[in-house]
Amino acid sequence: MTKAMSRGLSASVWRSLLFSVAFSLAVGGPQWTGGDVAQGAACPDSIRVGWVFPMTGREGRPGTYQVEGIKLAMEHINAKGGVNVKACGKRLPFKEIVYDDQSDQARSVQLAERTMSSDSVVAVLGAYSTVLGQAQSVVADRYQVPWLTPGAAASTIFSQGRQWIFGTLTPVDVLGYTTMKFLGTLVDQGKLDKGLKIAIAVENTDHGKDYIEGVNRWIKEHAGYFTVVFNESFQLGGTDFSGILQRVKAASADIFLSDAHLQDYITMHRQYTQLGLYHRMVSYGARGPEEPARKALGSAADYIFAGTWWE
Template structure:
């Protein structure tokens, strides 16, 4: 019996040693696995949305670089700062590929969050994945309300809703009536992209008009397909409507194609807008002074009078080799900052804890209009838009709201 007792003690000791060794190896592996914070980024760098996708990636990459240069993100649970490691995928502006790559990042790459999804179409495709894999997802370029109205718990976005873009557009035009620059009762023709983005934009305009009777009347409204090579038939209908104001909701490539054909057809209106498109360098390059006096409602402008915007403009130009183009890089930049803030607040790399912390993020020095970024109950922010107007000589002024304006509205468009 004494021998049996001795064997049992030796066996227990061996098991104890094995457990200690196993635990030590496990800790060692965990430390190695947590030498960085993996963040997925899915954006279009090729295809029809390549330019905005490039600008959004530059905003994300600049933020990551600055955070890492400062030592990384503090993770309290680990007692150290960790650098952000970007896991990047180009979705080629393709919906199916965008959804597949977001799924891959969440399921196979060990990321704690995914950023990206430029455009409503790509955002809608990706948005089904976050709750499935319980991984926070921040859309940096999709604003349609349908993305955020499903009750998803892991979905966030750094663009205000498109219906607010529509209502702000109408509100701006209404302010021009109040100033005596435009007459009351002018007729509006609208062409809207055949997406939920277009639906929201049109709804925002119509709701404002309904709430402010007598200002404007919508006499024409028709949808068009994304990526259409020819808008001449649609523009002939616009011409036949004899409207005073032309409002379109279009992506960058469709804006360039449509407005080139608008100019060729000899159309002229008192005011022209292509929704959130207008000041882009590619449009000016393609049509020169043909884009003068177009106004746009945008999520951000490099001309906002905030010290943090001035610094961002300088840092971005030094990093990317060119100035910020329209609004694209800023919401992406702030998305990274919001995520880093949430990680530090959560004190852990647990994805659900980070999700919970994102819901309480409050960036008081945001680049966006109003200088504060907070996610609403549905995960989407609700910062105000600014209205910019193209001026001769390549100048772009903020013309609305007044407290952010860098120049006066020129309205109606001068006749040549």
């Protein structure tokens, strides 16, 4: 039995629905018209898409941001009548089937498998963070259901030869590389001295490893610009970063770079400030401008520069 048949759809209709999801969410509108197949084939009343995101727990806040963004896009498309699926000869609205994985890795993979196997979805959107993304990504090839992640970008997710997984974020190593590219531009403009020392502290995940890889790659390509004098990792979800921050302080670096999730960034930078640390440039990877961080840190969040996922 084909995957299309298991959903009660002809292969041509299933392909059209699948492309509708990918194209419509990519361009933010209902422009896709499907393939040139006969109209009148058995069609569903909607395009069912599974969502598996952390809406509670440790990653609940950023996960909810992503859910809100996807919901806004789907509402925008549905308000215009949905997606014109030529194989069905009509427009079909999106229908979301939403699950909260509660920021739990085991629950995340179970829910991804449930929606792919039981909910008649044509695609699954899911995962915020490397840990949850790695868990969900193993399921897609098994069920031959596309898995699209707007919130996981570690190279280990996409380097396993899997055929049914897709990501929208810039790879994490590019985040590190772009951070260094920005600092290098400041050197070229005379705003930073050449040969400054860098201290790096990253989460001990593949996300952190990729960030370091990007930083080191840029430094290797631009000899003499910067020197790394400190490079350590910390436990994801920690509550006390004073030890590693004391070692950062002892390294007497000019620049401090970290790669951290939102809550770790807030906790670490609060302790960074309390310990009286100061560097000419400070970055926490993609962190910095989030409203919860501004509320929690106040003026301590001023002048932190952040990398961008959308270069």
